[in-house]
Amino acid sequence: MQNGNQNNLKQKKNVRLIIKLFLIAVVMFGFGFALVPIYNVMCKALNINGKISGATSYDASHQSIDKTREITVEFVATNNANLPWTFHPLKNKIHIHPGEMTRVAFYAKNNADQVMKVQAIPSITPGLAAKYLKKTECFCFTQQTLKPNESMDMPILFHIDPDLPKSINTITLSYTLFDVSNLHHLPERIPGKIQ
Amino acid sequence: MHKILKTLFTLILFFFSPLVLAEMALNMPRGVTPISKDIYDLHMVIFWICVAIGVGVFSVMIYSLMYHRKSKGAVPAAFHEHMSLEILWAVIPFVILVVMAIPATKVLIDMHDTDDAAxxxxxxxxxxxxxxxxxxxxxxxxxxxxxxxxxxxxxxxxxxxxxxxxxxxxxxxxxxxxxxxxxxxxxxxxxxxxxxxxxxxxxxxxxxxxxxxxxxxxxxxxxxxxxxxxxxxxxxxxxxxxxxxxxxxxxxxxxxxxxxxAEASQKPLTREELMTMGKKVYENNCAACHKVDGQGMPPVFPPMRGSSVAVGHPVSRHISLVLHGVPNTAMQAFASQLSDLELAAVITYERNAWGNNTGELVQPKDVQDLRAVKKLTRKTNERRNSSNS
Amino acid sequence: MSDVIHQTADSEHHHGDHKKGILGWITRWLFTTNHKDIGTLYLILSLVMFFVAGAMALLIRAELFEPGLQFLKPNIFNQMTTLHGLIMVFGVVMPAFVGLANWQIPMMIGAPDMALPRLNNLSFWILPFAFTILSSTLFMDGGGPDFGWTFYAPLSTKYGPPSTDYMIFAIHLMGISSILGSINIIATILNLRAPGMKMMKMPIFVWSWLITAFLLLAIMPVLAGTVTMMLTDRNFGTSFFDAAGGGDPLLFQHVFWFFGHPEVYVLILPAFGVISEIIPTFSRKKLFGYDFMVYAIACIAILSFIVWAHHMFTTGIPLGAELFFMYTTMLIAVPTGVKVFNWVSTMFKGSLTFETPMLFAIAFVFLFTIGGFSGLMLAIVPADFQYQDTYFVVAHFHYVLVSGAIFSLMAAVYYWLPKWCGKMYNERLGKWHFWLTVISMNLTFFPMHFLGLAGMPRRIPDYALQFTDFNAIATVGAFIFGVSQLLFVYNIIHTIWKGKQTTAQVWEGAHGLEWTLSSPPPHHSFTTPPVIE
Missing domain, CATH: 2.60.40.420 (Cupredoxins -  blue copper proteins)
Incomplete structure (x- = not known):
């Protein structure tokens, strides 16, 4: 009788433990997926990986233009995986003062014989500068569609936060064009877009 | 066999002749930039620290292996714990690590320098x-x-x-x-x-x-x-x-x-000129996948020999494919990589080599005309679907 | 004590079954729930896979014997490196340690069997299927996985061959098996210890497995999540790792190494346990600093979760992150050092004899320490910029995994085999095996340090001329190593068939509950819980 009780007790203890251990496994499986948003949040908060924190509004009255500093901003364009587009910045390089609102544009032309949709992915180096480059308008906020042989100038409106660390004098802003004509699933997380 | 003998010989040298070793590349190059030299110095410092620790630990161990053998009549001691010893050998390595970390941090910060470049x-x-x-x-x-x-x-x-x-x-x-x-x-x-x-x-x-x-x-x-x-x-x-x-x-x-x-693309070339140049361009740019003999590596990299693209018509299809690649496959767009002249040469070569005797010549002008237009043969998915050309 | 027996009534049932013939033999092994049978199955699987993945390694080494392309096309070469890595990690080292756990844990804690015998059977029989699927990818259209065992995106997602989906499925199966196995091991250790066996009295091997099992439970689901994301990226249009849809290829590396680094410790912590059992036995002296050994293992396990990005120093992570991961990685050297110091102190002033298990254990301490040193060098970020993805890294992890994990496994087999089958192995043959193995292992992997420093990248099928000599040496070493392992198999088979009868004690200096049982031990290890003083 006593043995039976003990047996029951042990069985119960076993079952409880196993349930707990399974729960750990399930939670960790969830955690694997949770790493995705955690990573994105961390990237934005800590400016890791040159990800840009999204569209900001420009309030002219609050921005002081720092005429004492001149920052070089370089523009770089890359086509991913044989994308048949012509894609390059209109100006390779500009010199601006922190706080100054600036408009630049990239030229894009679809050389294919059919309509194509692309997504531009921005990246900034040095990564530390990402936080200080504020974009009000950017062609990378949305997907861009061009008909065959159609071309356009795609604009960016941005300014540099005057708090930019003194050690940084050159910022490189890079865009890579990805073909998304075939992407059935609409992307939910576009860097540079506020969620 | 000769190779194996040579290896055995090297092996013997390896053990007996430090002189030979000195001639082989054994260590990291010092390099030619301030950073590469810093890295080298750092590497050597850590290396010697590791050697020193290793010599210390291993000599105690070897001492025990030699003198504390049962065959030599060693009687086991009874001790099996020592608090302060444990703390000591946790703290000392920690201190050594801190000493290592300081120069490493310095070099790392130098590497992240953001000064303007020429x-x-x-x-x-x-x-x-x-x-x-x-x-x-x-x-x-x-x-x-x-x-x-x-x-x-x-x-x-x-x-x-x-x-x-x-x-x-x-x-x-x-x-x-x-x-x-x-x-x-x-x-x-x-x-x-x-x-x-x-x-x-x-x-x-x-x-x-x-x-x-x-x-x-x-x-x-x-x-x-x-x-x-x-x-x-x-x-x-x-x-x-x-x-x-x-x-x-x-x-x-x-x-x-x-x-x-750009000028060269205006004037026509002879078959010999195109073939000689085409062979060179092919071997540098195409042979990695399509192989020198045009056999390719099916299914991912289709053969060129007798392929419907290389011997088929219109020729513009062939030119267009090389210019713009095939989306979502390993076939790249060469429009921005090669000049009109080089493209004309390599396409001529592909249409006439390895028994692809079409006898057709492609001139730089033909390539130039097709540069702007891109025909898309869109495949629904990855390279796996593009195994046949 | 019928309560304890009751729990394993299922296995009793099969034990009693005396079906004759081949069918009986098959059902006996197919449906066994006995911890010893399952342990044996795990060990056999691991030995078979050791030769499969080892053959792949020899193909790789044959190709690298001299410059130029000889035997393998580059795409086959890449498939070989990928599968060699995957199988060695998931098919050799992990199952072998689970096999040891199955055999030893119940005997070492005074239990009759594992806590969940039927689950135990399931978690083993998943594995042969998983590895059949994984190996069959080699024969599929487009070839097997060819992107390295780390399967970085987008090479494995957008650019991977169709067989990648089968690899993902195989990894899922292995993950399930490991998770079930770990749950079983934790339940056994926490619930089935003999009365009086307090946690801090458990043999160190049991401790190392308890911590490893928790590690597995934490990381295998993360790996499952990672490959699931790959699967949906490949087939269902998501963009976890594709920048085009707002994902990030670097995220893959983060998630993978969040699993991958603790995984490295899954492969080595049980080895620490094995070595900590063997050294005291042949030193005839108690393990020095037992408490600190336990703390050190726990410490390493915890630290292993915050060092993962040291595999990614060259990817352009920011300065702050580089510093953080450099410091935490260096910190791991402290508990690891404590372990080495304790092993050395255990031998110090002991009464040493050098039977084969001890020889392997001593080689482990020497060579694992060398692997630890190169690990420390790799932790230094600026230097890592030169080491990363070169043969220096290959040398490092083979010192840790071959002379670490594999040597400890061989030591364990020689140490416990007499207990398992009641017969003594051939000592002379064992010593031959040891010396051939240890010499050829160093011949293979030591020159790789030089190759890496001189600038040879890993995972290349052909190399520049200045790397020729050391590659040739490594290839010769690898083939000697491979052939020497046949001695190991022969010795095991010979022992089981024709070995000399041995005693319950087996080793003069051995302590622990398993040595109080007969050799071979009874079907249910401890039907009466032993008394622990």
């Missing part, structure tokens, strides 16, 4: 070649492995710089800060030149930078360091560091060459 070169990794763009000079070119396939397949004697030679090396001025912006157009690559102390992953969609200030003119060789597919082992890097004057001359020469290429 030359900025954008590097794009492609499967399986590097593309270089000099942002301020407007020079742009691709750099392919130039080791002939006959050497790789052991048909002829190998060059001293076997697998570490390219058709277009990247040229940088000495004593000036050169900034490299590294990205990729397809998979992850890694741009590594040991003597520059730079290894930077090229990640599609993202840009990262590295810099070097080369102190000595010379040729420095490196390789792609991140597995990037079939020909990962065949995309070397060659950096030529030259004086300021030579650098400017080189830039001017590059500009002139680009202009000449």
């Amino acid at each position: 030359v900025t070169i954008k590097i794009v990794g492609h499967q399986w070649k590097w593309e270089y763009q000099y942002l301020d000079q407007g020079v742009q070119f691709y750099s392919n492995l130039s080791t002939p396939f006959d050497q790789i397949h052991n048909n002829v004697k190998k060059d001293p710089h076997y697998l570490l030679q390219v058709d277009n090396p990247v040229v940088v001025p000495v004593h000036k800060k050169v900034r490299f912006l590294v990205t990729s157009a397809d998979v992850v690559h890694s741009w590594w030149v040991p003597e520059l102390g730079i290894k930077r992953d090229a990640i599609p969609g993202f840009i990262h930078e590295a810099w070097a200030r080369v102190q000595k003119p010379g040729t420095y060789r490196g390789q792609c360091a991140e597995l990037c597919g079939v020909n990962h082992g065949f995309m070397p890097i060659v950096v030529q560091a030259v004086s300021d004057d030579e650098f400017n001359q080189w830039v001017a020469a590059q500009m002139k060459q680009a202009k000449q290429a």
Whole structure:
């Protein structure tokens, strides 16, 4: 009788433990997926990986233009995986003062014989500068569609936060064009877009 | 057999002759930039610290192995714990680690220097070649492995710089800060030149930078360091560091060459000219996948010999395919990589080599006419669906 | 004590079954729930896979014997490196340690069997299927996985061959098996210890497995999540790792190494346990600093969760992150050092004899320490820029995994085999095996340090001429190593068939509950819980 009780007790203890251990496994499986948003949040908060924190509004009255500093901003364009587009910045390089609102544009032309949709992915180096480059308008906020042989100038409106660390004098802003004509699933997380 | 004997011989030398060892490359190169030298010094410091600790630990151990044997009548002692000893041998390594971490941190901070650079070169990794763009000079070119396939397949004697030679090396001025912006157009690559102390992953969609200030003119060789597919082992890097004057001359020469290429596309060439040039272009750009004999590596890399593209009509289909690639397959767009002349030559070669005797010639003008238009043969999915051409 | 027996009534049932013939033999092994049978199955699987993955390694080494392309096309070469890595990690080292756990844990804690015998059977029989699927990818259209065992995106997602989906499925199966196995091991250790066996009295091997099992439970689901994301990226249009849809290829590396680094410790912590059992036995002296050994293992396990990005120093992570991961990685050297110091102190002033298990254990301490030193060098970020993805890294992890994990496994087999089958192995043959193995192992992997420093990247099928000599040496070493392992198999088979009868004690200096049982031990290890003083 006593043995039976003990047996029951042990069985119960076993079952409880196993349930707990399974729960750990399930939670960790969830955690694997949770790493995705955690990573994105961390990237934005800590400016890791040159990800840009999204569209900001420009309030002219609050921005002081720092005429004492001149920052070089370089523009770089890359086509991913044989994308048949012509894609390059209109100006390779500009010199601006922190706080100054600036408009630049990239030229894009679809050389294919059919309509194509692309997504531009921005990246900034040095990564530390990402936080200080504020974009009000950017062609990378949305997907861009061009008909065959159609071309356009795609604009960016941005300014540099005057708090930019003194050690940084050159910022490189890079865009890579990805073909998304075939992407059935609409992307939910576009860097540079506020969620 | 001869090789095995040689190896055995090397083995014997390996154990008996430190002199021979001294001639082999045993250690990290010191390199030619301030950072690479810092890295080397750091590497040596850690190495000697490890050796010192190793000698200490191993000598105690070897002492026990020799003198505390049962066969020598050793009687086991009874001790089996010692609090302060445990704490001591946790604290001492910790202190050593802190000592190591200080110079390491310093070098690391130096590496992240963001001062302005004299030359900025954008590097794009492609499967399986590097593309270089000099942002301020407007020079742009691709750099392919130039080791002939006959050497790789052991048909002829190998060059001293076997697998570490390219058709277009990247040229940088000495004593000036050169900034490299590294990205990729397809998979992850890694741009590594040991003597520059730079290894930077090229990640599609993202840009990262590295810099070097080369102190000595010379040729420095490196390789792609991140597995990037079939020909990962065949995309070397060659950096030529030259004086300021030579650098400017080189830039001017590059500009002139680009202009000449544009002019060349206007005048027709003979079959011999096209075939000779085409063979060279083919081996540098196409043979990695389609193979020297045009057999390809099916199913991913279709054969050229007798293929519907290479012998079929219209010829414009062939030209268009080489110019613009096939989306979502390993077939790249060569429009920006090769000139009209080179493309005309390689397409002529493909249509006439290995028994593809179409007898048709493609002239630079034909390529130029098709450059702007791109016919898309869109496949629904990955390269797996594109096994047949 | 019928309560304890009751729990394993299922196995009793099969034990009693005396079906004759081949069918009986098959059902006996197919449906066994006995911890010893399952342990044997795990060990056999691991030995078979050791030769499969080892053959792949020899193909790789044959190709690298001299410059130029000889035997393998580059795409086959890449498939070999990928599967060699995957199988060695998931098919050799992990199952072998689970096999040891199955055999030893119940005997070492005074239990009759594992806590969950039927689950135990399931978690083993998943594995042969998983590895059949994984190996069959080699024969599929487009070839097997060819992107390295780390399967970095987008090479494995957008650019991977169709067989990648089968690899993902195989990894899922292995993950399930490991998770079930770990749950079983934790339940056994926490619930089935003999009365009086307090946690801090458990043999160190049991401790190392308890911590390893928790590690597995934490990381295998993360790996499952990672490959699931790959699967949906490849087939269902998501963009976790594709920048085009707002994902990030670097995220893959973060998630992978969040699993991958603790995984490295899954492969080595049980080895620490084995070595900590063997050294005291042949030193005839108690393990020095037992408490600190336990703390050190726990410490390493916890630290292993905050060092993962040291595999990614060259990817352009920011300065702050580089510093953080450099410091945490260096910190791991402290508990690891404590372990080495304790092993050395255990031997110090002992009464040493050098039977084969001890020889392997001593080689472990020497060579694992060398692997630890190169690990420390790799932690230094600026230097890592030169080491990363070169043969220096290959040398490092083979010192840790071959002379670490594999040597400890061989030591364990020689140490416990006499207990398992009641017969003594051939000592002379064992010593031959040891010396051939240890010499050829160093011949293979030591030159790789030089190759890496001189600039040879890993995972290349062909190399520049200055790397020729050391590659040739490594290839010769690898083939000697491979052939020497046949001695190991022969010795095991010979022992089981024709070995000399041995005593319950087996080793003069051995302590622990397993040595109080007969050799071979009874079907249900402890039907009466032993008394622990």
